[in-house]
Amino acid sequence: MKNMEKFIDKFFGPIALYMNSSPFFRALTDAFMRMTSLTLGASVLMIIGFFPIPAWQNWLVTVGIYEDFVAVQNATINALGLFLAFTFAYSFVKINAPKYNPLVSGLLSLAGFMILIPQKYILYTINGAIEELPSQATIQATKELNAFSTDYIGASGILVAIIIGYLIARIYIYLNKKHFVVKLPESVPTNVAESLSPTFIAGAIMIIVFVIRLVFKYTPFLSNYGNIFAFITGVIQTPLQDIVGSPLSLILILSLANFFWYFGIHPQVVYSVITPIVIANSTANIVAYTSGETVPYLMFAVVGVACGTGFGGQGATLGLVISMMRAKSQRYKEMFKLTAVPSIFNINEPLIFGMPIIMNPIFFIPMAIGPLVMGLSAWGLTSLIDLSNYNPTIAFPWTTPALVTMIFRGGISLFLVGVVCLAISVLIWYPFFKVADQKALADEKKLAEEEKKEKTSSTLVTE
Template sequence: MKTLENFLQKFIGPIAKVMSENDTIQSVAEGFMRTGPVTFGVCIFVILGNLPFTGYSDWLTSVGLKAHFDAIQNASLNILALYIAFTIGYSFAKRKGDNALSCGILSLLSFLIIIPQTVAGAEGDITAFNTTYLSGTGILVALIFAAIVGHMFHYLSQKGLKFNMPAGVPPMVSESFEPIFISMIIVGFAFLVRVGFGYTPYGNFINFFDQTIGAFIIKIGLSLPTIFLIYFLANLLWFFGIHPNTIYSAFVPLQMTLIMTNIADAQAGRPLTYLTITLVSMFASFGGNGNTIGLCLSMFTAKSQRYKQMLKLAFIPNLFNINEPLIFGMPVMLNPIFFIPMVFCNVVMGLIGLFATQIFTFTYNPAMSLLPWTTPFFVKAFLAGGFSLLVMVLILLVVNTLMYYPFFKIADKKAYEEEQFAKAGENIESVE
């Protein structure tokens, strides 16, 4: 255990430190978080517009509500790449101390320039933005261009290309004119990208990315081995005190691509492209990092006062996937007793869940992926797939508890003996 800890601190620790301090990586993470008002704001409406009941969609259409629910989705999730283009550019400039609003607008502008602006119609092409390019892998393209524009904006600002207005000009006017030359250069860059890829067989950059780099990233990143590896590494690092966001932040763009692709499939009446991965991810991870909900349930058998009190403190938060009280208070972190269940629980539960998907048929409403991460797992499972999915996660909860139980009993026995020894010492002192 000590050797493993030293290895992680020596080799993984510096990598995690670099990632946590890297402006680009942190801007991407912050940019996705800043889209929360969009995703959370429309969550309930997207769910109500896509409830998994037979005939429900036809009923919405018959009463004239379907088009209005779809309008909310089209204005939010189906153009999420636009919001991301702005928020990442904004976040990067803010971290660098630049004009964040101007940088965000230029990131959005650049993305709109490089994507196709025509849609095939019955009587020829129509000038319009196709939502196909504004979601799915369009999110990754928006991310890339936001990062490029952010770096260009910062570099050009540092080179003194800001247009300085005379003293006395209102700040709003001065800030608007400040990036004139920088804007011209960035727009020129986006124009060259558009023209350059227009002469290739791909026709535009987003098609090129879709069919080459993007296809490779998605094939590798949205695969079951990668999902298992991410959960394993996240819990391993968390056990040794390195926050799992180091791992998860790099996966967020792919996760959003997965969610948007599944929602688009459901909206079009197609089978979900990433149904199996979505289900396995749900089966593998609930109750906080390390699936510590099983540890909480094990504590109902506690004999020691220490863990009886810990149960009162940690159980309710753990139902909402908040397990810091356990990780730091028990503690689970750096506690050799809980190394095996915390690090390997995700993998075991995910493999059992994967096996179940090969035998049973589960349905999943992808709109439920938009629910906040604090949604209790049993609520999300029932809303997403009904009783069959709920029963499956409850079975996995039993597996989760059984994995933690023998290790908890070791810790509880030790704590109980320490308490009895301390109590015996107090009795001796009182007699004397």
């Protein structure tokens, strides 16, 4: 363990030091942490609304409030890209150019982000039976709808939010330094002057964002995507189109999803590629089981649960939460209190953005290799046990812990496989967390000593 800690400190310490001193990464970390209270607040209602008891969820649907819990998710977790567009530009200016108003930068970034989002959707009416298409039935555009899709304002838009936030914050600082502002007499009230001063800057930034939107609309190659969001999604998805639905490919895909998520690219970009495969395989498993036949994609289904998001969310971060039970720093003791319950139900955005895990070099290895080690281990173990009673028809919400899913679908033997996977998750996360905890503890001691010196100096001056 000590050798592992030395290795991490030697090879990732300099990277962490660089990131901590980098204006970009300091602002990005601050921006993510500013959203922690939002994700924590939403997680309370999400646990209630998506509590993993089918009878409870059926009751919520019956009384008509299930969709209201979905609305909470859409307005918070599914709008993280929107919030990040503001907080990143705000934090960048506040940290790197505090003499300029960071609020204006945040608002301009938010507006720029939304300008780039497609805002028109066409509703169609099908005349005739669907099976008659395209010979007899016709499709007719009946209505044009103005709307912002949560597909773009949500976590899948995080990378665009980072790009736009950084670009606009940089331009905002540059134009302020060049005094590209409206100069008003000193007699003008301060609040009025602060509101009108950046008018020219706002106009310039809006023009730049507008040009970016047109580039993705009319440039021959880029117009195939239609917008910057679809372009990034398409570029990432294309290399993944030929991957088949085997257990090994699933393990690699989930590992790749974790890798992307570490850099702020939402896993949905990867999952969208394999969703048709997962649905087809799951349907085939159910049909075979109900017909009394052998389940054809048994390993695919089992490995998917074993190395998926059921152990605390993306990255199997339940192992990190369990590791925090031994935290020595006050920072991580408090983080454990805040994130333990949401993580049990696979809601780990408070961890992802609050630790933070995203863009944190200390946590790169456990985030990237977790599904790989857990998936291969589960694959090997399940090949040694009897899973003839595996029941693929039992479905649970995504908030259900993997251990619960495993014991209901495969009995005690599969449950034990899940316990082994959880133990592996802890072993993967613990040494890296220990390094982070020691650094946090050292910072806290240093801060305490500085405060003690300040108090001593103040006492001596007073005397």
